[in-house]
Amino acid sequence: MKTAWINLSPRKAGTSAMLAEMTGRMLSHPGTVYHYPDLLQADDDEREEWLSGYDVLVFSGPCYIMTYPADALFVFDLLKRHACMAGKKIYGIIQGGMPTLHTHEHGLESLKLFAGQCNAQYMGGFVMGLGAMLDGRPPEHLPNGKKVITQLEIFAACVEKGIYADPKIYEAAEIKIPAPVLKAMAFSMNRSMIRDMKRRGIDYKAESPYRSIYHEDQR
Numbered sequence: 334m335k336t337a338w339i340n341l342s343p344r345k346a347g348t349s350a351m352l353a354e355m356t357g358r359m360l361s362h363p364g365t366v367y368h369y370p371d372l373l374q375a376d377d378d379e380r381e382e383w384l385s386g387y388d389v390l391v392f393s394g395p396c397y398i399m400t401y402p403a404d405a406l407f408v409f410d411l412l413k414r415h416a417c418m419a420g421k422k423i424y425g426i427i428q429g430g431m432p433t434l435h436t437h438e439h440g441l442e443s444l445k446l447f448a449g450q451c452n453a454q455y456m457g458g459f460v461m462g463l464g465a466m467l468d469g470r471p472p473e474h475l476p477n478g479k480k481v482i483t484q485l486e487i488f489a490a491c492v493e494k495g496i497y498a499d500p501k502i503y504e505a506a507e508i509k510i511p512a513p514v515l516k517a518m519a520f521s522m523n524r525s526m527i528r529d530m531k532r533r534g535i536d537y538k539a540e541s542p543y544r545s546i547y548h549e550d551q552r
Contacts, residue, residue: 339366400427420454423454432463437461
């Protein structure tokens with residue numbers, strides 16, 4: 334099976350790209366890593382030709398507000414137009430700053446829905462926390478780095494064999510942090526985001542425009 338790894342991060346040399354390249358090298362026949370703007374800039378015929386050359390697609394991206402970035406979701410919309418997506422095996426990697434896995438797992442749910450929409454086979458994924466600590470460096474720099482690398486090797490073996498990657502694979506690498514520490518981390522991150530919004534001139538207390546649209550739709 335021919336495998337393509339797609340970096341869904343705006344950063345070409347960030348943590349998502351590193352994870353794609355690293356796990357790609359774990360295959361006996363290393364897969365090719367592509368950056369998502371190449372798919373956005375291509376026309377339908379170019380994408381069709383590119384997609385036809387691969388049996389397995391592995392999407393690696395960061396977690397932005399519980400899921401992949403908006404550009405990544407737009408890539409999914411483009412790809413599901415192509416009939417040749419049917420039958421392909423789809424895997425995902427998603428990483429984010431928080432250590433808790435549930436903060437990032439929804440991205441894999443989005444990928445599962447995407448696979449269903451194009452009659453592809455969702456084959457599971459890998460979730461990694463504390464990705465912001467790496468800034469593109471390999472996982473051994475994490476407190477649970479050895480476990481992460483071991484479990485990534487198991488995940489890569491699933492990709493190579495074309496079998497389902499069970500969530501237990503990445504759950505085994507999760508770092509256990511006491512609840513009081515998590516609460517302190519959340520408080521600190523919230524303060525940091527509020528400071529950043531103030532610096533950008535954003536009123537963080539303003540009502541969400543999406544909530545206003547929702548209330549109008551309910552009338």
